[in-house]
Amino acid sequence: MSRQTTIQTILAEKHLDQNPECWLGTLGNIKTDQVRQELSKPAGFFSFDRLLVLLSPAAEEYLEQMAQQSQRLTVQRFGKTIQLYAPLYLSNVCVNSCRYCGYNRTNAIKRTRLTIEQALADAEVIAGEGFRHLLLVSGEDRAFITTDYLIKLAEHLKRWFSSLSIEIYPMAQKDYESLFLAGIDGVTLYQETYDRRVYAQYHLAGPKADYDYRLQTPDRFASAQMRRIGLGVLLGLADWRLETLALAEHAAYLMNKYWRSQVSFSFPRIRPARCVHAQWPHLVSDKNLVQMMLALRLCFADAGMVLSTRESATFRDHVIGLCITQISAGSKTNPGGYSSAKQAVEQFEIADTRTPAQVAQMICAHGYEPVWKDWDVSFSKSC
Amino acid sequence: MKPLIIADRQFSSRLFIGTGKYASSRIMAQAIEASGTEMVTVALRRVNIDDENDNMLAAIDRNRCQLLPNTSGARDAAEAVRLSCLARAASGICWIKLEVTPDPYYLLPDGEETLKAAEVLVKDGFVVLPYINADPVLAKKLQDVGCAAVMPLASPIGSNQGLKTKASIEIIIRQASVPVIVDAGLGAPSHAAESMEMGADAVLVNTAIATSADPVQMAAAFKMAVEAGRIAFETGLPPQYAAANASSPLTGFLRDEL
Numbered sequence: 250m251s252r253q254t255t256i257q258t259i260l261a262e263k264h265l266d267q268n269p270e271c272w273l274g275t276l277g278n279i280k281t282d283q284v285r286q287e288l289s290k291p292a293g294f295f296s297f298d299r300l301l302v303l304l305s306p307a308a309e310e311y312l313e314q315m316a317q318q319s320q321r322l323t324v325q326r327f328g329k330t331i332q333l334y335a336p337l338y339l340s341n342v343c344v345n346s347c348r349y350c351g352y353n354r355t356n357a358i359k360r361t362r363l364t365i366e367q368a369l370a371d372a373e374v375i376a377g378e379g380f381r382h383l384l385l386v387s388g389e390d391r392a393f394i395t396t397d398y399l400i401k402l403a404e405h406l407k408r409w410f411s412s413l414s415i416e417i418y419p420m421a422q423k424d425y426e427s428l429f430l431a432g433i434d435g436v437t438l439y440q441e442t443y444d445r446r447v448y449a450q451y452h453l454a455g456p457k458a459d460y461d462y463r464l465q466t467p468d469r470f471a472s473a474q475m476r477r478i479g480l481g482v483l484l485g486l487a488d489w490r491l492e493t494l495a496l497a498e499h500a501a502y503l504m505n506k507y508w509r510s511q512v513s514f515s516f517p518r519i520r521p522a523r524c525v526h527a528q529w530p531h532l533v534s535d536k537n538l539v540q541m542m543l544a545l546r547l548c549f550a551d552a553g554m555v556l557s558t559r560e561s562a563t564f565r566d567h568v569i570g571l572c573i574t575q576i577s578a579g580s581k582t583n584p585g586g587y588s589s590a591k592q593a594v595e596q597f598e599i600a601d602t603r604t605p606a607q608v609a610q611m612i613c614a615h616g617y618e619p620v621w622k623d624w625d626v627s628f629s630k631s632c
Numbered sequence: 633m634k635p636l637i638i639a640d641r642q643f644s645s646r647l648f649i650g651t652g653k654y655a656s657s658r659i660m661a662q663a664i665e666a667s668g669t670e671m672v673t674v675a676l677r678r679v680n681i682d683d684e685n686d687n688m689l690a691a692i693d694r695n696r697c698q699l700l701p702n703t704s705g706a707r708d709a710a711e712a713v714r715l716s717c718l719a720r721a722a723s724g725i726c727w728i729k730l731e732v733t734p735d736p737y738y739l740l741p742d743g744e745e746t747l748k749a750a751e752v753l754v755k756d757g758f759v760v761l762p763y764i765n766a767d768p769v770l771a772k773k774l775q776d777v778g779c780a781a782v783m784p785l786a787s788p789i790g791s792n793q794g795l796k797t798k799a800s801i802e803i804i805i806r807q808a809s810v811p812v813i814v815d816a817g818l819g820a821p822s823h824a825a826e827s828m829e830m831g832a833d834a835v836l837v838n839t840a841i842a843t844s845a846d847p848v849q850m851a852a853a854f855k856m857a858v859e860a861g862r863i864a865f866e867t868g869l870p871p872q873y874a875a876a877n878a879s880s881p882l883t884g885f886l887r888d889e890l
Contacts, residue, residue: 324843325790328653411677476707476736504737509707511736551737616655625677627718628711 269491279305293550303544315543332575332620334382338584343388345455352388358594361584370588376409378605381622383410389418396424400431412624419466425473432629436470437479442486443495471507485519485529513553520597546572558601578608639759647858650838661691667851675704682722702729709749730762754778766797785816790839792819821857828861
């Protein structure tokens with residue numbers, strides 16, 4: 250990879266951002282012999298051709314074999330452990346107009362913004378449940394959830410939590426640098442879809458309509474030294490196989506260029522949300538989602554794999570032993586949802602409604618250790 | 633078997649144990665027990681070092697085992713030093729397994745930053761055991777700045793590949809004036825025995841025990857292998873020959889008879 254290579258050029262060269270359908274023929278023509286051959290190679294290394302084979306319809310017959318390889322690889326690298334985290338929603342105000350989201354600015358819902366004190370009230374409940382890894386989430390509410398707000402909040406949260414990450418709107422590199430110094434050292438940002446045409450259809454207005462600014466955001470936060478890079482696509486908007494090819498290219502590019510940071514994949518499938526009535530053309534079945542996860546694991550031995558409470562209890566219970574390394578539990582996706590009796594509107598509906606203690610118990614029952622703390626606030630320069 | 637001495641502490645077991653990747657603290661405690669170890673390393677990122685009721689810490693018998701906190705996750709010298717100092721302030725433990733691994737994928741150690749951190753920590757009174765690539769020159773430099781031991785890797789951490797760096801580790805052992813502990817990549821008791829036969833002072837094992845089907849049995853197997861390898865080393869292995877060597881092919885006909 251030359252110094253000038255950007256994620257845009259990588260995607261463009263393989264037509265993954267425009268006309269990715271050109272790969273459907275190749276995927277459809279892959280034979281079971283090729284799958285068998287691919288599965289006989291050492292697992293955990295990425296190449297575009299390998300991923301094509303593992304994502305192919307022909308590989309569907311080999312899911313059990315893929316699952317066994319994936320399980321071995323994950324246990325070897327991450328051990329028999331599952332890390333737990335909780336999201337804390339700070340604001341459901343949003344300037345964007347994304348057709349799949351309950352926070353869409355055109356939706357007539359009651360908007361809620363948490364003051365620092367209110368956010369801390371929620372955080373205290375989360376810490377009381379045992380969590381030490383916290384993910385701060387917000388709509389694109391630049392007017393209220395400012396860099397200063399996050400720095401002040403982080404200052405307080407460091408007393409209770411050993412790791413702070415954010416999943417909010419894209420920021421400038423200097424803002425990410427300030428947040429890193431304040432002790433926030435992970436950023437999750439989903440591209441939602443890598444297909445420019447589909448992206449434009451779903452992101453109708455607001456700053457998020459700018460595909461390229463969003464695509465370059467992981468470069469900016471990785472340049473600001475963020476340790477954890479969270480990537481994902483919103484599954485349901487476009488063909489999952491094509492999205493996975495682009496997602497993997499993005500991950501491989503970031504791992505190579507920002508080799509000090511660790512990439513994680515999330516697998517959000519579209520969930521019902523208030524005021525959202527659209528029909529989704531590319532809903533992803535359980536079987537397809539598992540194939541996506543396994544194909545990525547067999548290409549990226551060291552990537553974190555995250556599964557949220559969007560997914561049902563049954564599905565989560567079955568996949569934790571396959572490749573997943575981190576899960577959330579007891580999540581509320583509405584600001585103030587943990588501590589306030591007044592329930593604000595949530596971003597999407599939760600599917601797994603078990604308490605954190607119940608989820609931890611399930612993890613133990615599977616022969617895994619629930620890990621609440623796997624980072625330390627002492628790593629932070631501000632400590 | 634001679635005891636091992638690091639800093640001012642004597643160890644009768646030459647098997648050191650890591651605490652990551654176990655399915656539960658209970659299984660970890662049983663494996664530690666079965667291994668007979670007296671040195672257990674814990675990642676500062678995983679534990680609340682100042683809390684004796686911490687789930688993982690509570691499972692380790694601190695009367696029998698020296699707790700060796702490690703700086704897993706540190707990307708540079710500054711982070712490793714900060715982490716070590718805060719841990720010592722909270723726990724009073726001045727032993728540190730220095731790990732500076734800027735690349736989160738292969739977790740290979742950064743020699744330059746490790747040396748910088750070691751210098752600072754030794755001056756500050758820590759007992760420093762650095763995790764390093766099998767680099768004999770770096771091992772010498774770390775010894776010169778006052779590290780209490782060096783811990784070269786056998787192969788990439790967690791890989792179970794065994795002694796891939798054998799030639800370099802042999803040089804490190806030959807040149808060392810501090811104990812050499814082979815760390816990372818030992819995947820089978822035979823790998824541990826081989827390290828000990830070479831003259832390593834101890835080995836550190838985690839993944840091979842923690843992720844085996846029965847960690848307690850595997851810990852016991854490593855214990856025996858380490859002891860066997862050490863006793864063989866202390867006894868002195870017989871030389872190897874390229875060809876088969878019958879006892880006395882040419883002079884077997886001679887007798888002391890008159």
